[in-house]
Amino acid sequence: MDYDFKSIESKWQSRWAENKTFKTEVDPSKPKYYVLDMFPYPSGAGLHVGHPLGYIASDIVSRYKRLKGFNVLHPMGYDAFGLPAEQYAIKTGQHPGITTQNNIARYRSQLDRIGFSYDWDREVRTCDPAYYKWTQWAFLKMFDSWFDPSAGKARPISELVAKFESTGYEDVTPEAWKAASEKEKSDILMRYRIAYQGETSVNWCEGLGTVLANDEVKDGLSVRGGYPVVQKKMTQWQLRVSAYASRLLDSLDKLDWTDSLKEMQRNWIGKSEGTEMEFMTECDGRSMPVTIFTTRADTVFGVTFMVLAPESPLVPSLTAAANKAEVEAYLEAVKKKTERERISQTKNVSGVFTGAYGINPLSGERIPIWVSDYVLAGYGTGAIMAVPAHDSRDYAFARKFKLPIIPLIEGCDVSEQSFDAKEGVMCNSGFLNGMQVKDAIEAAKDYVEAKGLGRRKTNWRLRDAIFSRQRYWGEPFPIYYKDGVPCPIPESELPLTLPEISSYKPSADGEPPLGRAKDWTWHGYPIEKSTMPGFAGSSAYYLRYMDPRNDEALVSPEANAYWKDVDLYIGGTEHATGHLIYSRFWNKFLYDLGYVCEDEPFRKLVNQGMIQGRSNFVYRIVGTNTYVSLGLKDGYQTTEIHADISLVHDDVLDTEAFKAWMPEFANAEFILEDGKYICGSAVEKMSKSMFNVVNPDQVCDTYGADTLRLYEMFLGPLEQSKPWDTKGIDGVNRFLKKFWRLFFDRDTFCVSDEAPTKDELKILHKLIGKEQEDIDNFSFNTTVSAFMIAVNDLVALKTAPKRAILEPMVVMLSPFAPHICEELWEQLGHKESVAFATFPEYDKSLTVEDSCTYAVSFNGKTRFTADLPKSMDKEAVEAAVLAMPQAAKWLEGVSIVKVIVVPGKIVNIVVR
């Protein structure tokens, strides 16, 4: 009987669906294990073979953990709000909900073919009102909370109001609070709310007609679409993520994530410990203090000028009348630059002198104040002290504008470039002279604090998240405006659903698309017109999976107490500074308010590598319709053309299929080598335009889902990026066929209950040990190899099929190749799904050999091997080896210095 994967796979996939095999419930009698994939955005292009890589790995772990007796939560859903569906809607008029639904259906059918063990009853879609009710709910909670720095956590805003009323808080006195109007009170509270509205400089993307978050912008272009992004002042909803900076940083230490990912987050959070210092300034006879931030207080004696950010509010008051025109012209020029231009012009330093001067608080020097866009308004105080000798940016500026450079470290050479390293001995620095830089930094901080010139200060790079998008296809804000004051729509009225509108374009007067919904009001009050960004819906979805149909709460305390957090999260590294920060923030916020029991959502995180495409090329001789094979192309002038990889097998072109592919190739002629047309190849991003997309459906058609699953794992380490290459997929397919044949004698299924031999048991238990170890280390490629070795070994023994060996092997292979294993499991006479069988017990003693092979080396060079009984002790091994005839040759004319015996492995004899 042949291995007929087609009928097996469709049979078991429909059985799993009918029986709801993978439906999961809270079950306190079993330990829980929560395995989560980053849910996909259902794009119009469907899945390619890269997408399922992580899903296959997580499915293997899920199925493995089930075999190990865990109650496994393994859900899937869709991140369904987003820009592409909306842009498609603008182009075609089709409602983004329809587009999304169609795409989801396609994704689902593709996912189903691969045989995942998801509990589909727990599916969530972020665009479903029953789901986004809870996104809106969380927003209202954030609106209704403030971050109490003394407690380091979020608290209800009512507690802050109580403080204002009784004792006052910060600059708000009880009297002032009581006297304030509704609008004024709202404005005051906005300075504290976790979700707040405020004016800020935002990344405005004209091409998309919306604001973007920092992680949605790369190199000054929008990540989606690649449109230019400019800085613009706008009033936007924001989340006070920055309040959590320190907690987000600190708890990274306890997470089981890769170092590189944690490091990325640390950089993004950007903790910087330095000093804030006051410099007195004078401008047209007026004087005022200016606060700067520096991490190098030790370099104060080298300050030769100061610089303000163009957007700094200090600029007007620090501009001398005589310099006003010049400064304003500069500000105007800066404003016109896009973010991209500012970045690309890094080396073109620009700036303008304000006419004002500052006084160095330590040396008393009088130094000029400049304005330049190399200083950022958003970081520190927007003003710096410039130390050209020891900061490369200040150095470039000083060189360009011919400002003095004072070296502060003995022996450093600043004639060509600045000396940025924090090492050496200080000089030209008053009381710091002679100190090591590291000590000088501390001494200078102490000095500044003691003299009242400034204070230690920690700065963070993490910005608050801009939460408004001027778009249609997102969660509406549950906010209405009463006399211009934003007010929450009551929780009991959630979800506030997205209204239908006539067109998805922004309206002519620049309002977001929702501006078209004229009769969309709350009791006659206008509702917020912007919608929430993509990360809103994905920030707490892992919590919703725990209790997805609950209408009363995001997640019930019972379900949350059982499932707690995600034990294993698998997904791409591209979410490092977006989703994975926002989710952690969101979770910590809910934790502060007592809605969830864990402070961190994702205990272990694994980033699967990207699967790149492998493109094939044909070479057309210029001016002809003749194509020359790769090896011969150097003799001709050719054009490289992408050929669809479905026309190519192992780099050999199917010339007939190529002719039929497109009309322009119908009359193609070929210059062959060895009767074949060999194509060139290259590793590129998998994309339609390069004709290198491999669809998992095709692989399932030719080889089956089990082969696809095994092959994706066999390809190499999970975390590594690698090109998709079908060379080698036959090997995996062959393995499954061999495995299948182990159960049959010719055409009859004939597994016997006979007792296994010692050799068979050894093969089995080696495999058990290897699989357990490898899955814990996410080394799935070596696990697959271990199966291949085990099957090869069994075949080599030429014994009859035995239940005691084959049954545990079916169980162990089932996480990797579930369909074939279900089928064999049933043939073995079981009624229950193999998914809930018990993983075999590992008996290490059965894998131990009676004898073992020692590598015998002299001075570290292996000369021969010796088979010796396992039981021999070190001395006996030494004696036995030295007595062996092969050893005589190497012992001739030398004396033994020492002998090192590594039990079971090595005998090294050191001779002289």
Place this chain on the structure above:
RNA sequence: GCGGGCGUGUUGAAAUGGUAGACAAGCCAGACUUAGGAUCUGGUGCUUCACGGCGUGAGGGUUCGAGUCCCUCCGCCCGCACCA
């Protein structure tokens, strides 16, 4: 520039400091076949007729022993980037 990672056959890749290249692909030879993109067997790092020698980006170090640990350099990939 800063941070993280990597560098092993023809290819994908294995190797708790202990016989480098497991497993798979490819290639070569053979068996069974009318046939084979089926199946099975054997071979396959380089070099040498052979004994042997040489081999994990380059160089140095630690060690009885280094792909693995340490230092320097080279190359590649990823992330961040005027963050004071």
